[in-house]
Amino acid sequence: MPTEQIEQSAAVPFIDPFGRAITYLRVSVTDRCDLRCVYCMSEDMHFLPKRDLLSLEELDRMCSAFIRRGVRKLRITGGEPLVRRDILQLFRGLSRHLDSGALDELTLTTNGTQLARHAADLAQCGVKRINVSLDTLDPEKFRTITRWGDLRRVMEGLDAAQAAGIAVKINTVALKGVNEEEIPQLIDWAHGRGMDLTLIEVMPLGEIEPGRIDQFLPLSLVRAQLKQRYTLDEIDDRTGGPARYVRLHETGGRLGFITPMTHNFCESCNRVRVTCTGTLYMCLGQEDAADLRTPLRASESDALLEQTIAEAITRKPRGHDFVIDRRRSRPAVGRHMSVTGG
Ligand code: SAM
Ligand code: SF4
Numbered sequence: 001m002p003t004e005q006i007e008q009s010a011a012v013p014f015i016d017p018f019g020r021a022i023t024y025l026r027v028s029v030t031d032r033c034d035l036r037c038v039y040c041m042s043e044d045m046h047f048l049p050k051r052d053l054l055s056l057e058e059l060d061r062m063c064s065a066f067i068r069r070g071v072r073k074l075r076i077t078g079g080e081p082l083v084r085r086d087i088l089q090l091f092r093g094l095s096r097h098l099d100s101g102a103l104d105e106l107t108l109t110t111n112g113t114q115l116a117r118h119a120a121d122l123a124q125c126g127v128k129r130i131n132v133s134l135d136t137l138d139p140e141k142f143r144t145i146t147r148w149g150d151l152r153r154v155m156e157g158l159d160a161a162q163a164a165g166i167a168v169k170i171n172t173v174a175l176k177g178v179n180e181e182e183i184p185q186l187i188d189w190a191h192g193r194g195m196d197l198t199l200i201e202v203m204p205l206g207e208i209e210p211g212r213i214d215q216f217l218p219l220s221l222v223r224a225q226l227k228q229r230y231t232l233d234e235i236d237d238r239t240g241g242p243a244r245y246v247r248l249h250e251t252g253g254r255l256g257f258i259t260p261m262t263h264n265f266c267e268s269c270n271r272v273r274v275t276c277t278g279t280l281y282m283c284l285g286q287e288d289a290a291d292l293r294t295p296l297r298a299s300e301s302d303a304l305l306e307q308t309i310a311e312a313i314t315r316k317p318r319g320h321d322f323v324i325d326r327r328r329s330r331p332a333v334g335r336h337m338s339v340t341g342g
Contacts, residue, residue, distance in 0.1 A: 013070025014309065016282075016316035024271035025066045026075045029059060029087060031276055033080040035111055036147040037135075039173060039202050039215060043147060054278045056086060058296050060093045062274065065302050065309065067097050072104040079276065082114035091125040098126040109133065109171070113149065115157025123164035130161060131198075133171045136179045137189060145178065162193070169196040169256075176217035183222060184229055191253025198243050198256030219259045226255075242269075260285070266319025280309065282316035290315075 014022040032047050033040075054062065063074055074094065081087055097103035108122070109131040122130070134154060136142050142151040161168050170190045174183065183199070190197040199222060202215050226232065231249035243256035266283075273281045278293030290312035295304040 014066075014313045016313050018316075018318055020268070020270055020316075021070055022066075022270060022272055022313060022316075023071055024073045024075070025063065025071045026077055026271060026273045027059065027063060028077050028079060028274070028276045029081050029090065030079040030084040032083055033078060033111070034083050034113055035080065035149045037111075037133075037145055037173075038147065039175070048277065053276050054293060054296065056090045056093075058278070058293070059090055061302060062278065062292055062296060062305065063094055064097070065305050067102050068302075069306065069309070074103060074106050076106075076108040078109075080111050080113070081108050082110055082118055088118065088121050088125070091122060091127065095125040105129070107131070110157075111146075111149075112154035112157035112161075116153070116160040119157065119160035119164040119166060122161075123166050127166060129167040129169065131169045131171050132158060132161070133173075134186075135172050135175065136182055137186060138182070141179065141182075145175075158193075158195075167195075168193075169198060171198050171200055173200045173202055174217045174219060174222055175202060175215045178215065180217060180222075184226065187226075187230075187248065187253070187255060188251060191248065191251035194253075196245075196254040196256065198258060200258045201260060203260055219257050223257065269319070272313070272316070280312050282312060283319070285319075286317055288315055288317070 016022065030053065035041075036043055036045070063071075067074070074097075076087075076090070078084070091106065094103070094106055098106055106125065106127055107129050108127065110133070112132040112134065115130075115132070132154070134142075135145050137151070139151040142149055142154075158168060170186070172179070172183070172186055174180065179186070187197055199219055201217070201219050223232070230251070232246040232255070233249055235245050235247050235254070242260070243258050245254050245256045247254055269283075273284065274292060275281070278291065278296060280290045280292050282288060282290075290308055292305060292308060295308045298304055
């Protein structure tokens with residue numbers, strides 16, 4: 001697609017029924033992962049056959065169609081995006097939209113295990129900020145949470161990313177009785193390295209283990225505990241995501257809170273998600289979806305694809321309603337986070 005054409009049609013963005021322009025796209029490029037975090041995957045996951053996945057070329061076409069219609073920020077996620085073979089090819093291709101000015105930001109969410117070998121190339125592709133998920137600094141605990149992960153590899157990945165000049169934000173899922181006590185240490189460590197840290201409430205996605213409900217730790221409680229140790233200065237930084245931020249007076253660093261269970265962040269939602277099979281979800285918390293793989297494969301032109309996306313956006317709901325149903329002990333949405341892309 002010639003650059004002028006992208007810039008020209010960016011004037012007609014996808015707008016949902018509530019007047020929200022869709023400017024943020026998260027794309028899961030694989031359902032596979034080299035870890036098995038207990039809150040995200042079961043130990044014996046069945047992964048999708050390769051033919052069901054969008055090819056790298058199809059992913060590029062799909063992302064480019066969204067960019068043409070107003071998406072300014074693109075986050076690549078998974079599963080673990082860096083375990084997808086030749087994934088750098090996708091980043092290289094998409095970086096043309098940064099060069100043309102059609103895209104403001106190309107970024108990714110990763111567990112960090114493969115970062116050491118990819119960080120320099122990602123920086124070359126124009127990736128300036130990444131999110132790295134890390135719930136503990138204790139190697140044993142890390143192995144327990146991820147079922148077999150090696151913390152050293154993540155640490156090497158973080159070093160490589162920072163050495164390549166990429167800003168890192170740490171994402172930490174707050175888990176009752178698991179890393180609850182360690183949160184201040186994680187904050188001091190991250191801020192000491194110049195990294196923001198965002199705490200995430202565990203969400204009821206996917207049929208995993210019944211114990212998950214017991215892991216739920218409301219961030220309102222964490223926040224109250226942190227207030228006894230730090231001065232939390234409210235700041236109005238929004239990064240286009242659902243996190244609310246404070247600055248810690250003592251460290252000077254930023255701390256984010258993503259609280260889908262206790263705070264409804266839907267009203268300003270500007271995002272949609274696409275899975276690695278090309279299923280477009282208009283809302284993380286609801287089942288309604290549109291198949292983009294069929295129009296992608298039906299024709300070489302993108303007209304049908306754009307039409308399918310436009311029609312789907314008209315069905316974007318006002319918001320979601322996550323509820324951990326304690327009587328039935330069933331998650332509100334049966335998809336794994338690794339399928340939708342976190
Ligand atoms: N593998 C990459 C990673 O771990 O960063 C990207 C995909 S992962 C699904 C994206 C984010 O979702 C991670 O920060 C992870 O901690 C979070 N996540 C996974 N399952 C979750 C759950 N049930 N509740 C809250 N966050 C979850
Ligand atoms: Fe893999 Fe990320 Fe899920 Fe952990 S949270 S199992 S690293 S996809």
